[in-house]
Amino acid sequence: MYVETVIDADMDVLWERTQNPARHQSWDLRFTSISYLPRTEGEPQRFRYATRLLPLLWIAGTGVSAGERQRPDGTRVSALRFASGHPLSLLAEGSGYWRYVPGPTGVRFLTGYDYRPRWGRCGALADRLVFRPLMGWATAWSFDRLRLWCERGIHPRAALGRALGECAARLALPLAALVASPAALVASPAAPLALAAGIAVLAVLLPPLPGTPAARRCRRTPSGRVGPPRLLTTLEPSCPRSSTRTWEPTSVVCTPRSGAASPSGSTTAKPVSGAERWSGSATGPSS
Template structure:
């Protein structure tokens, strides 16, 4: 089953295109990549690129890919497609492909920015189980969170760096809502310890149910399943060779 994510971005098409097609801009908002850079190639041909994801301060997983885009299409929409692969054993994704669609909304209010992609997991049977239980849900969440981070940048002018700070602060506050009263239940504080249990339950409910702040990126704001009958992958994808 592939991954699908869609966001409504109320911004100019050109702004969205630049911030997704320029590697220096792309790596700022996309949580799935730490570094993206184009490799030398012929002008007008599909662009080859190198990507890296830093999983620890001293450890990064890298791969290569090839991408192409169609900027001028009948109907005013745009599309880009890519194929990618990593030869590194530590990468849970062996190879994959996907696309971005930029569709002007029918009511003239922004752009429907959507992606569909899939990949082949590494590590055999263990990798297939790990992908189904952990990696694929995490990739879907990271894609949606990144799309909302991009939306905040295009719509509200909240830079990706500021959005990350907002998210970390809010995450810390949500953890504190649960952790502080939970710790109090283990302390010999008499009456305080008695009320700590219901406070822990209330804190957990608030941490889960209170919606994120307007300038905090959230995956829940994005559509995660195709609306109705989904369109097939663009023909552009079939023209790309494996990296």
């Protein structure tokens, strides 16, 4: 899975708002809470995360992360592995990375991640049809929410309020068309219903307001070859059960069509010992 955006903000500001757990959870729809666990100097950062699906239903998991804040080419990178032992969690384990690439119009902020679903064939089908598209949308929407915070100073809570208000307005338009013509609806239901349907289509197709987050503003396929950083291979698996298999996001190659949790600071992770690494990358990890 791949998502990319360009954020016209200072690199240090972007790093702090993505690597600080309290800041991260404020803009990322995928997490309700993120908390770091105690660690000693030089070790990767372990953390707990939780997502609230219903008022009394939380899906929790654990992870390990590391980051490189100072790199010779001026870029920054962070990587993590995560897992959940919750029986209702479709996501069993996975891994991902963030890259920060400075450019003339801002910081190119991108992510790649992948995971292994549970529940066998039923889980794989649910993941392909529902969960994976939803995760991709939530990631892209969250990235644009972060961009608005860094570029325009719109706090994530305010951005969510704007998004909910705009959705309510779009839903109200076709209803208003029906309420405005009750006599016509009784005499000939087809015409008012067609009008309401047309308004509903326009409400969906119209672009969001500039200050409202939108997943459509993010790139969902890379413009070139992108692979997981080598830092990812140094992280031990974060599994709630005994396992020797770890998962890494695949490298993505964008070819022309015929006729797309977070560490703090810089740490050096210990190499994985005795673990079988799985990678769907044809080229292997990149720097």
